Amino acid sequence: MLSSKNVVFDVVGTLVSYDHLFDALESRFGDRFGELGIQPKLLGCCWLETAEREYTYLSLSGRYVTFHRVFEGLFYRMLLYAGIEEPRKFASPEDVAWLVGEWRKLDLRPGAAECVKKLRDAGFTVWCFTAGDLERVGGYFERAGVEMPAANLLSCDSAGVAKPDPNAYKPVLEKLAAKSGAKPWFAAAHMWDVSTARTVGFKGAYTTVLESEPLHDIFGDMEVVADSLPGMADGIIAAEG
Known part of the structure; x- marks a missing residue:
């Protein structure tokens, strides 16, 4: 039987930082971006946010595509949005492949x-x-020396339903609640993510390490809010008693 105390984490953005991607953009295009007034971190954020939106919209319309494909495919569009008139002359396919790597x-x-x-x-x-994808996400933990059993890694790819569709969270909640007999936690640094998890029955823990402002007036209340990941763990432990 599962432990009666379970925490489900979002990974990329929450336990995993985007900073290496921003550094990679700076490394590959820093001087050329500088000449055009483009900030690598801002472009990287726009790339990630746009990919999340398009990935979710495809899922909602019944045409699920893995996040990896959407993310890679959108890079030239991001350059166009940043003001580069001929994106495919500015960056080569090898540049894009390197960034995705x-x-x-x-x-x-x-x-x-x-x-x-x-x-x-x-x-x-x-x-x-x-x-x-589970191989990539599992690699983040492996390289950091943090044990994360493959059986405890779950992906939207399995059901072909993207977060934050409530139907993405329900099978995870049902699996844990049925086997443990207790209400599990969902923990994230994306307020849209954890707040949706709460609507299907999870208890919610949010850390401000990514977004800074919880915006409770938009997303609602949360059982735990903390300004660091260890602080969020402390809050969950205290709330569970």
Whole structure:
């Protein structure tokens, strides 16, 4: 039987930082971006946010495509949005392939390993639910030296339903609640993510490490809000009693 205490984490953006991608953009295009007044981090954020939107819209319209394909395919559109009139002359297919390769090398956030350890030491089973492919996401933990059993990694790809469609979260909730007999937690640094998980029955824990402002007036309340990953773990442990 599963532990009666379970926490499901979003991975990329929450336990994993985007910073390596921003550094890769700076490394590949820094001088040329500088000449055009383009900030690598801002372009990277726009690329990620647009990919999340298009990935979700495709899913909602019944045409699920893996996030990886959407993310890679949108890079030239991002250059156009940034003001580059001929994106395919500015960046080669090899440039895009290299960037996507670096995206697969993202690092865990400071405090992520401590957060996971605190929860496990307190008797929680830690799960991950991601829009990413399991091989890539598992690699983030492996390179960081943090054990994350393959059985505890769950992906939207399995059912072909993207977060934040409530139907993406329901099978995860039902699996954990049925086997453990208790209400599990969902933890994320994306307020849209954890707030939707709460609508289907999860308890919610949110950290401001990515977005800074919770915007409760838009997304609603949360059982735990903390300004760090270890702090979020402490809040979950205290709330569980």
